[in-house]
Amino acid sequence: MSHNGDLVVSGAPAAAPVIRVNGVSRWFGAVVAVSEVTFDIMPGITGLLGPNGAGKTTLLRMMTGLAATSTGTVTVFGEPVRDNPPLYRRIGVMSEHETVYGFMKGREFVTMMGRLRGIPNLEAAVDHAIGLVDLADAQHRSMETYSRGMRQRMRLAGALVHDPEILILDEPLNGADPRQRVHFKHLLQQLATEGRTIVLSSHILEEVEQVADTVLLVVNGKLAAAGGFRAIRAALNQRPYHVRVICDSPRRLAAAVVALDSVDAVHVDPDGAIVVLSRNVLDLQIELPKLARSETITLRRVEPLDDSLESVFGYLVEN
Amino acid sequence: MTGTVFDIGYQRYTGIREGRGRGRIAVFKDGIRTALGFGRGAQAKVLPWFFIAVLAAIAQVMALIAGAAERIAGPGTAERMNLPSHSDYNGIASIIMFVFAALVGPELLCRDRRDGVINLYLVRPLTGSDYVMSRWAAFMAVMTAAAWLPQFVLFLGLWMSDPSPLDYLAKHWRDVPRFLAAGAAMAAYATTLALFVASFTTRRAYASVFLVGVFLITAPFTIGLAMETEGALGQWISMFNLTNIPVHVNDVIFGEESEITSEAPARLLPAWVRVGWYFAWTIVPGLVLWSRYRKLTP
Amino acid sequence: MLSIYQLTLRQLSGRARLLILVVLAVMPVVTAALLLAESGTDSVSDFDIGVLSAGLFGSILPLVVLAIAASAFANEIEDRTLANLTLSPVPRWRIALPKLLASITIAGPLIALSAFLTAHIGFLGEWKATIAVTVSAIAAVVMYASLFIWLGLKSPQAVGVGLLYIVLWEGFFAGFITGVRMLSIRYYAIALMHGLDERRFVDYDHLSMTAAVVMTALVIGGFFFLSVRRLRRMDVP
Numbered sequence: 001m002s003h004n005g006d007l008v009v010s011g012a013p014a015a016a017p018v019i020r021v022n023g024v025s026r027w028f029g030a031v032v033a034v035s036e037v038t039f040d041i042m043p044g045i046t047g048l049l050g051p052n053g054a055g056k057t058t059l060l061r062m063m064t065g066l067a068a069t070s071t072g073t074v075t076v077f078g079e080p081v082r083d084n085p086p087l088y089r090r091i092g093v094m095s096e097h098e099t100v101y102g103f104m105k106g107r108e109f110v111t112m113m114g115r116l117r118g119i120p121n122l123e124a125a126v127d128h129a130i131g132l133v134d135l136a137d138a139q140h141r142s143m144e145t146y147s148r149g150m151r152q153r154m155r156l157a158g159a160l161v162h163d164p165e166i167l168i169l170d171e172p173l174n175g176a177d178p179r180q181r182v183h184f185k186h187l188l189q190q191l192a193t194e195g196r197t198i199v200l201s202s203h204i205l206e207e208v209e210q211v212a213d214t215v216l217l218v219v220n221g222k223l224a225a226a227g228g229f230r231a232i233r234a235a236l237n238q239r240p241y242h243v244r245v246i247c248d249s250p251r252r253l254a255a256a257v258v259a260l261d262s263v264d265a266v267h268v269d270p271d272g273a274i275v276v277l278s279r280n281v282l283d284l285q286i287e288l289p290k291l292a293r294s295e296t297i298t299l300r301r302v303e304p305l306d307d308s309l310e311s312v313f314g315y316l317v318e319n
Numbered sequence: 320m321t322g323t324v325f326d327i328g329y330q331r332y333t334g335i336r337e338g339r340g341r342g343r344i345a346v347f348k349d350g351i352r353t354a355l356g357f358g359r360g361a362q363a364k365v366l367p368w369f370f371i372a373v374l375a376a377i378a379q380v381m382a383l384i385a386g387a388a389e390r391i392a393g394p395g396t397a398e399r400m401n402l403p404s405h406s407d408y409n410g411i412a413s414i415i416m417f418v419f420a421a422l423v424g425p426e427l428l429c430r431d432r433r434d435g436v437i438n439l440y441l442v443r444p445l446t447g448s449d450y451v452m453s454r455w456a457a458f459m460a461v462m463t464a465a466a467w468l469p470q471f472v473l474f475l476g477l478w479m480s481d482p483s484p485l486d487y488l489a490k491h492w493r494d495v496p497r498f499l500a501a502g503a504a505m506a507a508y509a510t511t512l513a514l515f516v517a518s519f520t521t522r523r524a525y526a527s528v529f530l531v532g533v534f535l536i537t538a539p540f541t542i543g544l545a546m547e548t549e550g551a552l553g554q555w556i557s558m559f560n561l562t563n564i565p566v567h568v569n570d571v572i573f574g575e576e577s578e579i580t581s582e583a584p585a586r587l588l589p590a591w592v593r594v595g596w597y598f599a600w601t602i603v604p605g606l607v608l609w610s611r612y613r614k615l616t617p
Numbered sequence: 618m619l620s621i622y623q624l625t626l627r628q629l630s631g632r633a634r635l636l637i638l639v640v641l642a643v644m645p646v647v648t649a650a651l652l653l654a655e656s657g658t659d660s661v662s663d664f665d666i667g668v669l670s671a672g673l674f675g676s677i678l679p680l681v682v683l684a685i686a687a688s689a690f691a692n693e694i695e696d697r698t699l700a701n702l703t704l705s706p707v708p709r710w711r712i713a714l715p716k717l718l719a720s721i722t723i724a725g726p727l728i729a730l731s732a733f734l735t736a737h738i739g740f741l742g743e744w745k746a747t748i749a750v751t752v753s754a755i756a757a758v759v760m761y762a763s764l765f766i767w768l769g770l771k772s773p774q775a776v777g778v779g780l781l782y783i784v785l786w787e788g789f790f791a792g793f794i795t796g797v798r799m800l801s802i803r804y805y806a807i808a809l810m811h812g813l814d815e816r817r818f819v820d821y822d823h824l825s826m827t828a829a830v831v832m833t834a835l836v837i838g839g840f841f842f843l844s845v846r847r848l849r850r851m852d853v854p
Contacts, residue, residue, distance in 0.1 A: 066853045068850070085708055085709065091704075099700060099701060101628075112620050116705035117706060118706070158701075362773065362774060365774070366774065418780070421780070422780060522688075522692070524687065527777065535676040535680065536641065536644055539675075
């Protein structure tokens with residue numbers, strides 16, 4: 001994955017990108033929703049993250065051709081996505097609005113979506129899509145009677161019925177209960193292993209962390225970071241890692257650890273654990289056990305405190 | 320040594336909690352803002368302000384014409400030539416006000432029911448009845464202002480352009496309470512009917528089309544039919560010209576027929592019949608409107 | 618296209634709505650019947666102007682078509698379901714066309730029947746007049762539908778603007794500014810009527826039949842083209 005901007009991330013050198021967003025901005029009157037964003041998306045699962053109002057939905061709408069860009073281009077499979085209906089044969093979209101025709105039954109909706117895309121073997125495809133989202137029991141009821149989670153799933157079936165190569169999902173986990181979330185995660189992973197490109201926008205960081213190979217972080221309309229989130233974390237080198245260590249002699253260990261080159265600072269928690277701030281965790285990983293052995297200190301627990309997507313998100317949003 | 324840590328996190332509200340009265344006022348103020356398009360961008364302001372501008376312009380033009388006539392042909396010309404007066408203005412304005420109410424009125428009720436926002440109101444110490452009465456009052460205020468403002472413009476114009484303003488005032492001061500009453504009557508009629516129809520649908524568009532449809536359609540049909548029909552039947556057919564109902568009240572108040580009703584057979588019916596008819600067409604829809612909302616629970 | 622056509626038919630035909638539209642469509646028929654009963658053969662000119670121009674072509678017809686055609690896209694935009702259609706590989710004209718056809722399917726027969734009966738009664742069963750009125754009513758339905766479909770795409774205030782067009786432009790201004798009639802669907806329909814039966818609206822200064830047909834085609838084609846263009850360029854909510 002590559003982009004220009006604040007943070008550069010390593011990744012495998014490119015096959016042609018599936019989706020290319022190049023210098024895209026969008027403003028509404030005096031409000032700039034998206035500002036000079038450039039990135040490529042490859043097959044696999046890409047998470048699009050950001051605080052509310054960051055411009056994620058606007059960006060997704062431009063990527064699906066629903067909205068125009070003010071400047072810049074969006075291409076999918078090398079073709080402009082805007083005003084290019086045939087491309088939609090290869091793209092499935094699930095928008096954030098709960099946009100269903102209330103008077104339709106679930107199966108009717110998915111069938112209509114399939115018919116609009118002219119797929120062969122319509123009935124079989126509809127069966128398959130509804131099976132994927134586990135709503136076979138409810139498919140003959142009108143969607144007005146569905147719960148929110150069921151509507152989301154039926155809409156997902158509608159986005160999947162034509163077996164698209166690209167799946168773009170805006171807040172797909174809204175209204176999903178924990179069991180549905182797990183099911184959904186497995187479904188996405190299965191679809192991704194089949195070679196699809198999935199872009200997923202969400203607030204639920206843990207889930208995205210678990211499924212997404214790469215992450216795009218959007219803050220205030222700008223792309224704040226892109227890539228695997230651990231690589232992003234490593235790139236945030238003005239922020240030392242916090243590593244919490246529980247041992248049988250915290251003060252002695254603290255005194256010894258602070259001498260290491262890879263350590264910036266140490267502080268001691270009231271509960272007796274020490275928190276080591278280090279910019280070079282790899283070195284720390286090697287030195288710490290050696291130090292403990294030489295000082296005959298027993299290490300009980302060593303855990304990184306900010307090695308999560310949530311903390312990366314937090315740092316970037318705060319800045 | 321002791322020390323204290325202050326928790327400046329979440330704090331409960333400890334101020335005064337206002338009750339229903341404040342709730343009603345809030346809904347009222349919001350109703351006025353909605354009707355005039357405040358806080359919803361430029362597009363929402365176009366329709367209501369366009370109508371107000373048209374109404375004011377008509378009054379202005381009438382004032383100018385009267386003034387010019389007085390200047391050219393001497394004092395008293397306006398009356399002699401029977402140029403448009405306050406009463407006639409109301410006749411013309413009633414049509415425009417009805418269309419205004421049809422287009423803007425449903426905004427106040429339909430949106431809240433369509434988006435489910437009505438429930439947010441009803442879980443407050445506000446009843447459905449409070450809500451609808453506050454909305455009615457808000458739109459009534461806007462329509463009354465739209466009815467009165469141009470009349471004041473006209474009055475000032477006629478007064479200023481009269482060669483002897485003090486005489487004019489002495490002769491015509493009674494016009495003021497008359498046009499205030501007649502304007503309020505027109506406003507009440509348009510407001511009530513518009514909100515009444517809006518209470519039956521959640522899509523503003525259908526309410527507007529229905530209102531304008533009924534209005535546009537009863538006028539030519541009843542006029543045509545009434546002209547062909549003699550006697551009492553013709554007069555009563557003419558009474559079903561919904562655009563004229565408030566104008567008859569205007570006629571009764573001013574004691575003379577306006578341009579619009581000068582040909583209507585209904586003008587021949589006694590004053591109490593015409594006024595009673597007006598009340599029937601205002602109060603009954605009003606009661607139905609109120610009862611529909613009274614029953615709402617969150 | 619068939620799916621969208623059927624979808625739109627379902628969306629636009631609520632029972633209460635249709636009932637009201639039927640009631641509206643019946644009114645000119647009832648008026649014609651009453652006028653006939655009251656005074657025998659009515660003055661043709663009065664009937665033309667009062668019932669046909671003001672009543673049917675001026676009020677009922679455009680209002681019924683407005684209620685239906687403006688909703689075809691406007692409701693989808695308001696409900697945010699239009700993306701379901703635009704995110705498909707269907708060419709945009711094949712989204713606009715079934716919407717237009719569905720609107721005509723609902724409004725057309727209603728208005729055609731109303732026009733037919735009104736004219737048949739009012740002109741005492743005379744076929745030439747009846748057919749002239751019915752055909753021009755159908756043409757008017759198609760013209761208004763094209764206009765209001767586009768308006769529903771273009772503006773969230775589609776109904777307000779449509780009503781102002783009907784009431785102010787065609788109703789008020791065209792009444793005394795003859796130039797406005799050259800840009801008014803109502804008067805194209807009347808010109809068609811006059812072209813088919815020269816006794817209709819004898820006193821009006823008309824477009825020729827050819828011009829009326831050309832304008833009809835231009836209105837229909839032009840607004841359909843604008844609708845397709847709008848679909849291609851708009852931000853779909």
